Amino acid sequence: MVKNGVAEIWGCIADDRERQGIIVVVENVPASKQVHDHLVWVEPMSAMAFPSPEDEAKERAAAH
Numbered sequence: 001m002v003k004n005g006v007a008e009i010w011g012c013i014a015d016d017r018e019r020q021g022i023i024v025v026v027e028n029v030p031a032s033k034q035v036h037d038h039l040v041w042v043e044p045m046s047a048m049a050f051p052s053p054e055d056e057a058k059e060r061a062a063a064h
Contacts, residue, residue, distance in 0.1 A: 002029065002031045002032050005031065005032065005033030005034060006032075006033065006034045006035075006036060007026045007027075007029065007031075007032040007034065007035045007036065008036045008038060009022060009023070009026055009035065009036070009037055009038060009039060010038045010039070011038075011039055011040070012039070012040050012041075012042050012049075013039050013040070013041050013042070014041075014042060014044050015041075016041045016050075018039075019037065019039055019041070019052070022039065023035055023037060036054060037052040037053070037054045037055075038051075038052055038054070038055055039052050040052070
C-alpha cells in the first residue's frame with residue numbers, strides 16, 4: 001500500500017533474506033518515496049514469529 005509516497009509492506013516471510021529483496025522491489029515503485037517494513041519472519045522449524053526490526057524498535061521505544 002502506498003499513500004502520500006509512503007509504502008507500508010505487511011505480510012509473513014519464511015526466510016529473513018526475503019525482507020531486503022521485497023524492500024528493494026517496493027523502493028523501485030515510482031510512487032514510493034519511503035518504505036515502512038512490517039514483515040513478520042516466521043521461522044519454519046519452530047514456527048516462532050519475529051517482527052520487523054522497524055516494528056521491534058517501535059515496541060521498545062513505546063515500552064520506555
